[in-house]
Amino acid sequence: xxxxxxxxxxxxxxxxxxxxxxxxxxxxxxxxxLPGQMxxxxxxxxxxxxxxxRVMCGLLPAAHGQVLWHGQPxxxxxxxxxxxxxxxxxxxxxxxxxxxxxxxxxxxxxGERPSQAAITQALVQAGLRASAEVPLRRLSQGQRRRCALxxxxxxxxxxxxxxxxxxxxxxxxxxxxxxSEMHGHLRRDGLVVFTSHQSLPIDATADLxxxx
Amino acid sequence: MTVPASPTVAAPSSTRAxxxxxxxxxxxxxxxxRTELRVILRRGTDVIAALVFFLMVTTLFPFxxxxxxxxxxxxxxxxxxxxxxxxVLLSQxxxxxxEWRDGSLEQxxxxxxxxxxxxxxRIGAQWLTSxxxxxxxxxxxxxxxxxxxxSVAVLMLSLLLGTPVLCLLGALAAALTLGVRHAxxxxxxxxxxxxxxxxxxxxxxxxxxxxxxxxxAHLSLLGALLALAVPLLGGAILWALRISVQQ
Numbered sequence: 320x321x322x323x324x325x326x327x328x329x330x331x332x333x334x335x336x337x338x339x340x341x342x343x344x345x346x347x348x349x350x351x352x353l354p355g356q357m358x359x360x361x362x363x364x365x366x367x368x369x370x371x372x373r374v375m376c377g378l379l380p381a382a383h384g385q386v387l388w389h390g391q392p393x394x395x396x397x398x399x400x401x402x403x404x405x406x407x408x409x410x411x412x413x414x415x416x417x418x419x420x421x422x423x424x425x426x427x428x429x430g431e432r433p434s435q436a437a438i439t440q441a442l443v444q445a446g447l448r449a450s451a452e453v454p455l456r457r458l459s460q461g462q463r464r465r466c467a468l469x470x471x472x473x474x475x476x477x478x479x480x481x482x483x484x485x486x487x488x489x490x491x492x493x494x495x496x497x498x499s500e501m502h503g504h505l506r507r508d509g510l511v512v513f514t515s516h517q518s519l520p521i522d523a524t525a526d527l528x529x530x531x
Numbered sequence: 532m533t534v535p536a537s538p539t540v541a542a543p544s545s546t547r548a549x550x551x552x553x554x555x556x557x558x559x560x561x562x563x564x565r566t567e568l569r570v571i572l573r574r575g576t577d578v579i580a581a582l583v584f585f586l587m588v589t590t591l592f593p594f595x596x597x598x599x600x601x602x603x604x605x606x607x608x609x610x611x612x613x614x615x616x617x618x619v620l621l622s623q624x625x626x627x628x629x630e631w632r633d634g635s636l637e638q639x640x641x642x643x644x645x646x647x648x649x650x651x652x653r654i655g656a657q658w659l660t661s662x663x664x665x666x667x668x669x670x671x672x673x674x675x676x677x678x679x680x681x682s683v684a685v686l687m688l689s690l691l692l693g694t695p696v697l698c699l700l701g702a703l704a705a706a707l708t709l710g711v712r713h714a715x716x717x718x719x720x721x722x723x724x725x726x727x728x729x730x731x732x733x734x735x736x737x738x739x740x741x742x743x744x745x746x747x748a749h750l751s752l753l754g755a756l757l758a759l760a761v762p763l764l765g766g767a768i769l770w771a772l773r774i775s776v777q778q
Contacts, residue, residue: 376641377641378637378640378641378776378777379777380777403641403642404642405637405638405641405642407634407637407638408634409632409633409634410633410634411633411634411635411637411638412633412634412635413570413629413630413633413635414629414633415569415570415573415574416566416569416570416573420566420569424566425638427554427559427562427563427566428638428639428642428643428649429642429644430554430559430643430644431554432554432558432559432562454573
């Protein structure tokens with residue numbers, strides 16, 4: 320008997336190409352990522368790492384090929400994408416809301432309202448306890464990044480994490496925490512896709528590496 | 532004692548503890564509306580600028596026209612309606628642009644289980660701080676034009692029915708012009724021609740009442756426009772936003 324995970328690869332890309340404007344960013348990207356596996360996408364600035372991630376989560380149409388999630392096309396299932404967490408290059412946080420309100424709002428987009436205790440716990444883990452109630456526009460770049468990443472402990476139900484440059488603007492302690500959070504997700508049979516342009520200790524633990 | 536502390540109940544499984552229970556669309560919509568209102572009020576300047584603009588334009592007209600009661604009474608409804616239209620347009624200049632820039636727009640387009648509901652919550656909050664506020668200011672403005680109490684009531688009713696349509700049109704224009712330089716000028720070009728029917732029936736309702744005609748036909752047409760605009764423009768706005776995040 321095949322295990323279910325081997326029978327149904329979770330994330331599949333078939334011969335995917337992406338064109339922005341008149342530039343061909345990449346083509347022929349084929350890969351399959353199974354539950355519990357991590358994919359690192361690396362490459363120089365402007366080579367299409369972010370675009371690949373946006374194609375993966377269905378925000379951008381692929382110029383060629385297709386992206387499948389459990390055998391279903393990823394694109395066109397917006398709104399049902401509650402088993403997906405995407406953290407883009409921009410934080411996706413709202414300047415007027417505090418870190419706590421932002422986390423609550425972000426979770427509500429997945430159709431959930433986590434308890435205040437769970438939000439507090441996530442904020443503590445992300446090292447934002449002291450600045451939880453301050454409007455985000457008064458926080459530093461690193462603190463904003465931490466606030467965006469504090470969504471991870473609240474996103475246990477989301478199987479697929481797609482993280483664009485998650486280590487940017489993080490200090491050593493934050494990097495450590497993020498790596499443990501990503502490995503924890505893999506142990507729960509989750510899938511992680513992330514990009515980075517610098518080399519990090521986590522790179523060695525990636526199951527797959529894609530160089531664009 | 533009587534209330535079980537939820538964290539301790541959920542504590543054995545950390546997975547459970549961090550998950551919220553799924554929420555009904557209605558509760559979620561209510562929460563989104565409250566959050567959008569909070570964002571708009573904290574941003575502040577857009578709302579205040581639009582309302583001050585409305586107040587200023589409608590107050591300046593009587594000074595310029597002079598004290599001719601009949602003339603003021605005749606032009607009053609039209610002036611209020613034109614000012615309302617421009618004020619709504621002004622308040623919506625940044626309706627989606629901040630969210631588009633900070634990446635939260637793509638977050639809700641991708642993750643929200645009912646993206647259309649999120650769109651309505653955003654526009655609804657915008658309407659409460661512009662359209663409803665203008666409607667509530669209307670009696671004050673009407674004093675300067677010598678409008679009678681019944682015609683003020685008709686004016687307020689027409690504003691209440693018409694401003695949501697203006698908000699939806701403005702939102703469509705804002706969604707279509709996301710990422711465009713000098714978007715507000717383009718927004719006006721997109722929205723103003725479409726807003727003409729609302730303007731005609733809205734100001735016409737009060738005009739009809741003043742001429743001794745039943746304004747019901749005008750108000751019914753405004754209501755029909757609203758009933759058409761909510762689903763059709765809502766869908767069009769969502770579609771325009773989906774395209775804008777692909778840039």
